Amino acid sequence: MTALPDLTRLVADHRPRFRTATEFVEATLRHAILTGVLAGGTPLRQDDLAALMGVSRMPIREALRQLEAKALVEFHPHRGAVVVSITAEDAADISAIRHALEPAALALSLPHLTPDDFALADDLIADMDAETDPGRMGELNRRFHMTLYARAGRPRLLALTEQHLAAADRYLRFQFAALEYQTRSQDEHRALLAACRAGDTAGACAIVADHIGRAEGLLTAFLSERAKGADAPARRGQNKT
Amino acid sequence: MTALPDLTRLVADHRPRFRTATEFVEATLRHAILTGVLAGGTPLRQDDLAALMGVSRMPIREALRQLEAKALVEFHPHRGAVVVSITAEDAADISAIRHALEPAALALSLPHLTPDDFALADDLIADMDAETDPGRMGELNRRFHMTLYARAGRPRLLALTEQHLAAADRYLRFQFAALEYQTRSQDEHRALLAACRAGDTAGACAIVADHIGRAEGLLTAFLSERAKGADAPARRGQNKT
DNA sequence: AGAGTGGATATTGGATCCAATTCCATTTGG
DNA sequence: CCAAATGGAATTGGATCCAATATCCACTCT
Numbered sequence: 001m002t003a004l005p006d007l008t009r010l011v012a013d014h015r016p017r018f019r020t021a022t023e024f025v026e027a028t029l030r031h032a033i034l035t036g037v038l039a040g041g042t043p044l045r046q047d048d049l050a051a052l053m054g055v056s057r058m059p060i061r062e063a064l065r066q067l068e069a070k071a072l073v074e075f076h077p078h079r080g081a082v083v084v085s086i087t088a089e090d091a092a093d094i095s096a097i098r099h100a101l102e103p104a105a106l107a108l109s110l111p112h113l114t115p116d117d118f119a120l121a122d123d124l125i126a127d128m129d130a131e132t133d134p135g136r137m138g139e140l141n142r143r144f145h146m147t148l149y150a151r152a153g154r155p156r157l158l159a160l161t162e163q164h165l166a167a168a169d170r171y172l173r174f175q176f177a178a179l180e181y182q183t184r185s186q187d188e189h190r191a192l193l194a195a196c197r198a199g200d201t202a203g204a205c206a207i208v209a210d211h212i213g214r215a216e217g218l219l220t221a222f223l224s225e226r227a228k229g230a231d232a233p234a235r236r237g238q239n240k241t
Numbered sequence: 242m243t244a245l246p247d248l249t250r251l252v253a254d255h256r257p258r259f260r261t262a263t264e265f266v267e268a269t270l271r272h273a274i275l276t277g278v279l280a281g282g283t284p285l286r287q288d289d290l291a292a293l294m295g296v297s298r299m300p301i302r303e304a305l306r307q308l309e310a311k312a313l314v315e316f317h318p319h320r321g322a323v324v325v326s327i328t329a330e331d332a333a334d335i336s337a338i339r340h341a342l343e344p345a346a347l348a349l350s351l352p353h354l355t356p357d358d359f360a361l362a363d364d365l366i367a368d369m370d371a372e373t374d375p376g377r378m379g380e381l382n383r384r385f386h387m388t389l390y391a392r393a394g395r396p397r398l399l400a401l402t403e404q405h406l407a408a409a410d411r412y413l414r415f416q417f418a419a420l421e422y423q424t425r426s427q428d429e430h431r432a433l434l435a436a437c438r439a440g441d442t443a444g445a446c447a448i449v450a451d452h453i454g455r456a457e458g459l460l461t462a463f464l465s466e467r468a469k470g471a472d473a474p475a476r477r478g479q480n481k482t
Numbered sequence: 483a484g485a486g487t488g489g490a491t492a493t494t495g496g497a498t499c500c501a502a503t504t505c506c507a508t509t510t511g512g
Numbered sequence: 513c514c515a516a517a518t519g520g521a522a523t524t525g526g527a528t529c530c531a532a533t534a535t536c537c538a539c540t541c542t
Contacts, residue, residue: 020318020525022306046494056527058299061495065263065303069310071397077261078494078533093397100345100398104337156312156334157341160401261495287524297497302525319503319524 004048005037011053021055025063028053033072033083034166035135040085044073070163086171088223094167095216101161102212103205105149110201112151121147121193128186137182138169144189148196171219181218185211245289246278252294262296266304269294274313274324275407276376281326285314311404327412329464335408336457342402343453344446346390351442353392362388362434369427378423379410385430389437412460422459426452 010028018024029049032038044064050057064081067073073081086094124144131137142165149158188211195204251269259265270290273279285305291298305322308314314322327335365385372378383406390402429452436445 022525047492057494058526058528062303062306062525065306066310069307075494079535080494090397093395096345096349096393096395096398097342097401100341101338104341108337152337154334154337156331157337159312160338263495288522298524299496299498303495320505321524 004042004045004052007032007037007052010037021053021059022062025049025053025055025059026066029063029067030070030072033067034170035138036170037135038083040083042083044081044083046080072167086167086223088220091168091171091216091219091223094164095212095219097164098161098168098212099209101157101164102145102149102208105152105154105157105161106196106205106208107201108152108154108157109149110151110196110199110204112153113148113196114151117147117151118193118197121196125186125189125193128182128189138166141185142166142169148192168215168219171223184214188214245283245286245293248273248278248293251278262294262300263303266290266294266296266300267307270304270308271311271313274308275411276379277411278376279324281324281412283324285322285324287321313408327408327464329461332409332412332457332460332464335405336453336460338405339402339409339453340450342398342405343386343390343449346393346395346398346402347437347446347449348442349393349395349398350390351392351437351440351445353394354389354437355392358388358392359434359438362437366427366430366434369423369430379407382426383407383410389433409456409460412464425455429455 007028010032014024014028014031018027029038029044038044046057046060046064049060053060064073064075068075068081072084074084075081084090121144124140124147128137128140128144131140142162145165146158146162149161152158188207192204192207192211195207248269251273255265255269255272259268270279270285279285287298287301287305290301294301305314305316309316309322313325315325316322325331362385365381365388369378369381369385372381383403386406387399387403390399393399429448433445433448433452436448
């Protein structure tokens with residue numbers, strides 16, 4: 001059968017939102033990867049995906065190429081595509097990018113934030129307090145951050161930022177099991193929002209930088225520990241039971 | 242016929258360096274776009290490209306999707322792909338990204354730079370002094386900057402940096418006509434290298450930031466002026482003879 | 483018995499074919 | 513004479529088909 005998790009829900013959800021099959025497939029797979037439904041190391045069989053999505057292999061291939069360009073999947077010639085799994089080094093790498101991009105986006109955006117933006121950010125914090133599902137938590141976290149950056153007026157900068165924020169969140173979902181992280185993270189979110197409301201650009205940027213650094217520390221620790229536990233957790237389809 | 246410029250040289254050059262046709266096509270087109278051989282607004286007919294590259298339309302399509310993910314081309318459903326032309330807003334956008342990434346990369350890399358790196362940077366500055374072709378100039382400029390960032394030990398950060406540095410260079414080639422830019426740019430390059438040699442991280446980062454800002458100013462001015470001159474320079478293939 | 487080799491199989495890479503959509507030009511009616 | 517509709521041509525989007533390559537397993541030879 002298929003070693004893929006059940007994506008019918010995602011498929012049905014994304015299907016009507018796109019005109020071309022390629023865009024639909026790309027969006028669906030990207031969502032699945034970023035929310036962790038498709039874990040790192042998962043082999044992506046073109047035939048399986050085609051059957052699952054109800055299209056032929058061609059849109060699948062185009063979508064996979066796009067995801068490759070976004071560093072979400074990896075092609076091995078004649079051996080197929082796999083979801084890239086993030087190592088501790090990659091985590092530091094992505095964190096460095098966030099560390100560069102997010103304060104810059106925030107500094108550009110902060111002067112143009114409106115009361116509506118602050119209210120939305122408040123709501124998102126409250127939602128995160130109530131949320132327990134790690135997947136939705138990542139989504140909320142991402143939206144909270146992007147709300148604060150949104151007024152930067154730099155579409156490419158924002159797209160890059162969101163992309164890497166999402167890449168980090170993809171593994172941050174494991175962190176939410178580490179209970180104390182959530183409360184501390186929420187404290188930082190509140191402090192960040194307060195600094196934004198006060199118009200304290202330097203302070204807000206410092207908080208964001210610190211926030212990213214802390215998340216990186218936890219993520220790196222988690223990944224290195226997991227790497228010790230299982231050296232080669234997922235190579236090929238190894239359901240030999 | 243084809244409205245495309247002569248790419249046979251690029252094709253022959255890249256052809257042996259890749260195993261799969263898709264990767265070859267992607268690299269060739271990317272190179273052509275980044276060096277300005279394919280100008281912004283150029284419509285990319287899949288048939289023409291296929292004939293030019295000596296492959297079928299499918300690798301072309303996959304490559305175009307990758308370039309779309311990298312924001313180098315733009316798809317219009319059922320109307321084809323065009324090379325994205327950079328507006329003054331886009332220039333500011335890309336500049337903001339460079340402004341965020343390059344000082345970060347430099348700060349990480351600087352402590353690990355070796356005498357060999359400095360020597361290579363010296364050579365590249367000398368080469369730029371002697372170079373007159375704008376296309377090769379962009380290449381040298383890119384290599385100079387990347388040499389200084391290369392020891393950051395963050396592959397993704399470096400890839401992003403190079404990508405946006407190249408995107409800027411793509412239009413910076415028009416700047417080199419503006420004579421005084423080159424001498425000033427070279428002065429800044431020398432100052433930057435000196436700061437790196439001295440181990441002055443903060444100073445080097447400041448110089449880079451300033452360098453990027455100045456380039457942005459010139460580029461923005463150029464683009465806005467050109468926008469006034471020709472409002473819609475290239476729409477479709479208008480060779481009705 | 484173990485290692486190396488050969489073939490069978492599965493999966494991707496690439497080419498060709500067909501349908502759907504858009505754009506352009508011509509034509510026709512007011 | 514101009515505007516709107518209609519038909520055709522060109523081009524892309526998607527599906528199917530064929531070839532190339534890597535993996536896996538059985539078999540043989542040392």
